[in-house]
Amino acid sequence: MQELFIKAGQKFNEANKILCISHKRPDGDTLGASMALYHTFKAMGKEVDLACIDDISERYFFLEGVKKFVKEFNYLDYDLICVSDAGASYMTKFHEIYPDLFSGAVPVINLDHHASNDNFGTINIVDVNSASTTVLIYKLFTFLNIPISPVVATALLCGIYNDTGSLMHGNTTLEVFEITGKLVELGGKVNIVAKNLFKSTPVKQLKVWGKVLERLTLSDNGVVASVITQTDLDELEAKSDDTSGVVDFMNAVPGSKFTVLLNEDEKGNVKGSFRTRRDDVDLAFLAGKFGGGGHKKAAGFTMPGRIHQEIKWKVSPVGVEDNEIKQNTIKPQSNPVELLSNILQIPEANFEG
């Protein structure tokens, strides 16, 4: 790792114009990482730009400069590209617009902590033992004696808080506490990060959570599941992003094996989010079956499609009570666990692309 750090440091010194890329559907880690790099490179006198294919959620607007993200660029304008927290090359989604982005024409530093990383960079700094990509960047900066400003410290804390569920998940190691302490010492604002990431939920979002929780089921084999469709979101005048966070809430059910939330988004995709608190469940493997990935305890997938509710029809004899007919004639099978088990068996049958 030290050799890679040295190589990255050389690239930082040589480069004049640097592009920092965050992954699609950006979270606090990929944004915190890119912002930390941005401010650090700026302080080194570089020209720096930020790119992300998707909109930045308002919850991250507290990160200084986060509104500078653009969705288009000419990558040949840059002499270095840094991609943060992208578990695989397709996670930036920019490869669809710029197929040669990772060809090596412009050197790419791939900074990540996902086991699924496919080493798409020129220099691949991938450490699965770092709780967040920002933890890895802290180690990189510290090794290279690059000063960490209060703004950078806050950005790095944002990644740590995001990926450890505010220092509560199983990946919150002694190292995480030590680095968090150092970042606070350097002027990082823990209260601002925690407030914006975990203690700031608009009414609209709480209503989406309400819908998700109302549909919650626990199967006999310990799977906690729920589902939210585009119709639900339209009714609540909410966006698919408003589901973010509720899956961690669902994951609190005692004795559950794992948790899954299926939701539709505005772009015609179905997104699956998996969480578990158990050590013997590998959700990165499960998400991989749907073309997704992530960590063992937190993973997900996105695929083009829609969620379909199966409806079964039944004939009821004359004389049956009205309310009984209501219950029996048309019976929507909205049990998400059944839905999930169907998907697990035959993905094509429940998704249309």
Ligand SMILES: [Mn+2]
């Ligand atoms: Mn991360």
